[in-house]
Amino acid sequence: MHDLETRELRYFVAVAEALHFGRAATALGIAQPPLSRAIRQLEQRLGVQLFVRDRRGVALTDAGRVLLREARPALDAIAAAARRTQRAADPERPLVLVTKAGASHALLQRLLDASTAPIEVLLCEVGEQARFLRDGRADVAVMHRPVDDLAGFDTEDLLTEPQVAIVPAQHPLAARERLTLAEAGAVADLPIARWPRLDGSYPDGPGPEVRTQSEIAQLVALGRTLLVIPASSRAWQWPEHVAVPVVDAPEITTVLAWPAGSRVPAVAALVRSAAALR
Amino acid sequence: MHDLETRELRYFVAVAEALHFGRAATALGIAQPPLSRAIRQLEQRLGVQLFVRDRRGVALTDAGRVLLREARPALDAIAAAARRTQRAADPERPLVLVTKAGASHALLQRLLDASTAPIEVLLCEVGEQARFLRDGRADVAVMHRPVDDLAGFDTEDLLTEPQVAIVPAQHPLAARERLTLAEAGAVADLPIARWPRLDGSYPDGPGPEVRTQSEIAQLVALGRTLLVIPASSRAWQWPEHVAVPVVDAPEITTVLAWPAGSRVPAVAALVRSAAALR
DNA sequence: GCGCCTGATACCCACCGGGTATCAGGGCGT
DNA sequence: ACGCCCTGATACCCGGTGGGTATCAGGCGC
Numbered sequence: 001m002h003d004l005e006t007r008e009l010r011y012f013v014a015v016a017e018a019l020h021f022g023r024a025a026t027a028l029g030i031a032q033p034p035l036s037r038a039i040r041q042l043e044q045r046l047g048v049q050l051f052v053r054d055r056r057g058v059a060l061t062d063a064g065r066v067l068l069r070e071a072r073p074a075l076d077a078i079a080a081a082a083r084r085t086q087r088a089a090d091p092e093r094p095l096v097l098v099t100k101a102g103a104s105h106a107l108l109q110r111l112l113d114a115s116t117a118p119i120e121v122l123l124c125e126v127g128e129q130a131r132f133l134r135d136g137r138a139d140v141a142v143m144h145r146p147v148d149d150l151a152g153f154d155t156e157d158l159l160t161e162p163q164v165a166i167v168p169a170q171h172p173l174a175a176r177e178r179l180t181l182a183e184a185g186a187v188a189d190l191p192i193a194r195w196p197r198l199d200g201s202y203p204d205g206p207g208p209e210v211r212t213q214s215e216i217a218q219l220v221a222l223g224r225t226l227l228v229i230p231a232s233s234r235a236w237q238w239p240e241h242v243a244v245p246v247v248d249a250p251e252i253t254t255v256l257a258w259p260a261g262s263r264v265p266a267v268a269a270l271v272r273s274a275a276a277l278r
Numbered sequence: 279m280h281d282l283e284t285r286e287l288r289y290f291v292a293v294a295e296a297l298h299f300g301r302a303a304t305a306l307g308i309a310q311p312p313l314s315r316a317i318r319q320l321e322q323r324l325g326v327q328l329f330v331r332d333r334r335g336v337a338l339t340d341a342g343r344v345l346l347r348e349a350r351p352a353l354d355a356i357a358a359a360a361r362r363t364q365r366a367a368d369p370e371r372p373l374v375l376v377t378k379a380g381a382s383h384a385l386l387q388r389l390l391d392a393s394t395a396p397i398e399v400l401l402c403e404v405g406e407q408a409r410f411l412r413d414g415r416a417d418v419a420v421m422h423r424p425v426d427d428l429a430g431f432d433t434e435d436l437l438t439e440p441q442v443a444i445v446p447a448q449h450p451l452a453a454r455e456r457l458t459l460a461e462a463g464a465v466a467d468l469p470i471a472r473w474p475r476l477d478g479s480y481p482d483g484p485g486p487e488v489r490t491q492s493e494i495a496q497l498v499a500l501g502r503t504l505l506v507i508p509a510s511s512r513a514w515q516w517p518e519h520v521a522v523p524v525v526d527a528p529e530i531t532t533v534l535a536w537p538a539g540s541r542v543p544a545v546a547a548l549v550r551s552a553a554a555l556r
Numbered sequence: 557g558c559g560c561c562t563g564a565t566a567c568c569c570a571c572c573g574g575g576t577a578t579c580a581g582g583g584c585g586t
Numbered sequence: 587a588c589g590c591c592c593t594g595a596t597a598c599c600c601g602g603t604g605g606g607t608a609t610c611a612g613g614c615g616c
Contacts, residue, residue, distance in 0.1 A: 003356060003357055004284060004360050005283050006283050006284055009356070020593085021594055021595095022592090022593075030573090030574065031574070031575060032593095032595095033575080034573060034574050036594060036595060036596090037574095037595090046367075047367075048363055048366075050363075053593090053594065057593080062366055062367070063363050066362050066363050067362075070359035071359050074359045077352035078284070078352045078356075079281055080348060081352045082324060085324055085326055085328075085342075085344050085348065088340055088343075088345075089324075089326040089327070089339070089341035149539075151538035154429070260427070260429035261427070298563095299563060299564095300563080308605065309605070310562095311563090311564075311605085311607085311608095312606075314564060315565095316604080331562090331563065331564090
């Protein structure tokens with residue numbers, strides 16, 4: 001029995017995400033019947049039921065949830081293989097660095113200035129850097145410990161700094177000299193915002209749902225939430241924001257991260273120059 | 279442009295490993311012409327030359343080497359997705375633990391005794407544990423820090439211990455009370471053995487090439503090499519071997535390792551019982 | 557020069573992935 | 587209650603392509 005084809009995994013992921021065969025099919029650019037058939041064949045081949053189709057819709061089984069969790073990194077690895085191969089064949093290839101939109105520019109600028117090789121900078125949403133590294137869209141990323149999951153990456157520390165709370169300027173908290181984490185987390189009228197999980201769903205809680213840095217910046221300005229971030233990210237502070245040091249928050253280390261065992265010489269050179277300027 | 283299919287990657291890896299279209303084809307169970315065509319199509323799709331075919335054979339290009347390095351973990355991830363999904367659907371599934379053949383039994387025995395759930399033990403060659411975890415053949419592994427690459431895994435420390443040199447009983451070194459790493463590495467007539475790299479090639483050096491624990495045990499007994507290992511592995515010491523403490527060698531920590539973020543409850547239970555008996 | 561071993565080419569067939577048309581059944585509005 | 591609609595499943599057809607055999611082309615060795 002031959003193993004899974006990436007097409008089958010792509011189809012499965014599409015259905016698992018949409019939980020709707022018709023919409024998944026149009027998202028994939030194919031018709032619904034072949035998709036139904038492909039999923040059925042996949043289930044037969046694995047000998048495992050992946051979806052329960054009953055009245056009012058489609059749901060994942062436990063096994064289906066396992067496959068969804070496994071399939072995404074697998075597809076990323078495939079995409080990475082293709083991209084890195086193509087880039088390896090391109091003598092002009094610039095190094096691709098990904099960082100989250102809205103991160104501090106000063107550090108990055110020093111890094112870019114210190115490097116002689118051409119570097120292409122990619123911006124992504126919060127927490128997306130790992131995906132860019134995994135699927136080969138980027139060679140190296142600026143990430144943060146301990147907030148980002150650095151499993152599977154090698155890292156070089158760039159900068160360690162304390163955190164501040166960004167609160168609405170008109171809120172009473174804005175007058176405080178300093179805060180504790182416990183205080184920041186317990187402000188009834190400024191509930192902590194909720195970020196989507198990897199699968200796109202949101203955890204429960206009173207805070208607003210956010211997806212991007214600009215969304216949350218907007219929500220803070222509107223007096224709807226607060227957030228706790230590294231001090232240097234004050235760079236994107238708005239006039240409607242006030243930063244208050246959080247004395248007991250864990251320090252955040254900005255790190256340069258790249259796939260463990262990567263042998264791209266340009267990455268090694270960048271890491272060396274980064275280590276030198278620290 | 280749709281992305282790579284696993285079939286294409288499998289074919290590529292087969293050719294890259296055999297460096298011979300005919301043998302790769304028979305290894306894959308297909309005829310040679312379709313394989314040639316598949317590789318050519320793959321090269322066209324990627325827009326990248328992967329092999330140079332000239333007189334006297336086939337060789338990988340730089341891009342081909344990149345793809346080979348990327349393709350194996352990608353295929354592992356696919357295989358892991360399938361296996362873990364099937365296992366998730368099997369209510370009887372035992373936990374599968376992999377450890378290297380010849381490792382100390384005492385620690386493992388205590389671990390198995392401490393666990394209530396059924397555990398299936400798999401043995402593999404030195405350094406192969408990571409592969410078993412990555413491709414889903416095992417749920418959890420016994421590995422060693424800092425010798426094994428633990429990137430991408432979560433770990434729980436089991437035991438930290440100093441290292442000893444295993445030398446031939448008839449060698450002058452066998453009379454020593456203790457050694458330093460520098461001394462052990464500089465014995466002209468006992469050159470350090472060379473283990474294969476992931477791609478199967480061997481680093482240069484004077485020592486013998488070895489692939490298995492029993493090979494190296496045999497070579498030590500024959501007075502051809504020495505090795506430095508954790509003290510507890512003396513378990514597989516032969517009568518022809520003598521263990522001499524190496525005072526400045528880094529301590530080796532035996533760890534329980536599992537895929538980062540794994541949510542298999544039985545793994546969590548095993549880790550808890552391991553932590554308890556430490 | 558002649559095998560012969562290599563990978564490439566030519567050609568055919570059968571399978572299967574994708575399409576359209578249609579069915580089947582559950583929910584819901586009237 | 588009936589019928590509509592929305593869902594996924596089924597039936598059936600077609601074309602592309604992956605796989606097969608036969609053969610070619612060129613480099614090496616005896």
